[in-house]
Amino acid sequence: MNPRGLLALVTCAIWSVVATAYPSTADHSAHGSFINRNAPDPLWQKYGLNRSDEFKYFHEPGRDDTLGHYDSRFFQGEPVPDEERSITLTHMIRAYLNFFADNGLETWIAHGTLLGWWWNGKIMPWDWDIDTQVMDTTLLHLADRFNQTVVQYTTTNPAVERRYLLDVNPWARQRDRGMGLNIIDARWIDISTGLYIDITGLSRLQADKPTEWECKNGHKYQTEDIYPLRTSTFEGVTAKVPFRYDAVLTEEYSKNALTATQFHDHTWDPDLEEWVPDEPAAKDDRQYE
Template sequence: MHFVDDARFAKRELSSPQRHTALENLVRTYLATLDDLGIETWLMHRALLGWWWGKHVLPSDLDLSVQVSEPAIFFLAAYYNMSTFSSKSADTSHRRRYLLELSPYAKDREHRDWSNAADARWIDTESGLSIDVYAVRYNLTHPGGEGMLSCKDGSEIKDTYLFPLRNTTFEGVPAKIPYRYEELLVIEYGADALKEIGHNDYHFDHDDMRWVLKEKLPANAEGSQKTVNHVGAGEL
């Protein structure tokens, strides 16, 4: 089972726009806080795909995954487990509190908690939404040979695909992404995921660089272009 809303803090059901806004604030505060702590973290999986498409959280996402190094998760476990951080929302003057919670098995290389593989979670204590934080660890016995990294979410990656990390922005704040980000996205989601501008009920708006509901588009906008080249990075 993969938890989306933390039942300890989810006091009411949020509408889709409310969830999306809360998730935007969640990732901004996570990235800014870890930067303040001197911890290197980077976008992966759906967060990285959202970065590709305009450097924003995808509208259909309910949570996000990010990664840190093994030494970083050790440092967070030693000094910041169950720490709370306060931040003012970008859209209002309201301040939200966020909890950094480490798994009891964060320092273990083995996957022991089958209900949730994350090594840590960054939790919005108002909505219960969270970001899953995974440590990548060198796997010295991996059949792929030297330089292979493993993660408790089941992903594996060659260190040359990941490092050196690239500097960029995500949701308006500094962020980092893997060095060979495009190849990783194609491996995980396929080449079409990086080109098709129509997905379910959404269409990519080039002017705003965001996914919008098709019903909100001008009458002839959807058919103007079915695919697009790289729009997410522009300049990193």
């Protein structure tokens, strides 16, 4: 295993579940159209969801790389500064991983977050969100037991106090892609900013491929890609990563992502084991006739 993914830091945090002040999703018609009750199906009969009338549950204030990574309900009107964003994401993943561990819930880091782990066990400095995955059994347990939980988070620094909302998309119970409006199954949201962790579930959808797991966005994995999960650290707390993390990353990003040392206006410094921002190009202020 790449030793850079096993960096260990010591942090101490305390979190507690407090009563949520947010109404149930059934009270939020603003999230989409009303259910058409004339064409019932199993999801409708049990959960009030009609496949033929799927609506987008999570909303973002924009679609670009910046505004597309905030939850509209908690967005404050302006993106947070880069330094604040970095600190917010760091506390958010620490709180998330520890909450899941404390409650015996299995989860692991995925996609660009997993790539950050591979390089130095940290969030890539240009990332706007964090990605994690769970199995569908865990996802449905979250929906039944922990949906709409608000988590109070503090550290040994009394000045650091944050709250997070665990919000499970009602369409998480529909395990195929459907209309493609709800590929994100749940979110762990920083209430003060709207920044979030995307949580996606993996399911076995084809009876003739019992070892194949996939999410609603078309990412597919074999059981041996994921299990047994490896225990490591990420942003200073214990984290799980897929067993064949290198193959997973190569499949999604190519081998170059594991070796290229320049990306997104940053250069990898092997001595610091950090991505360092590139110096901006010197501006030529000369006037030409």
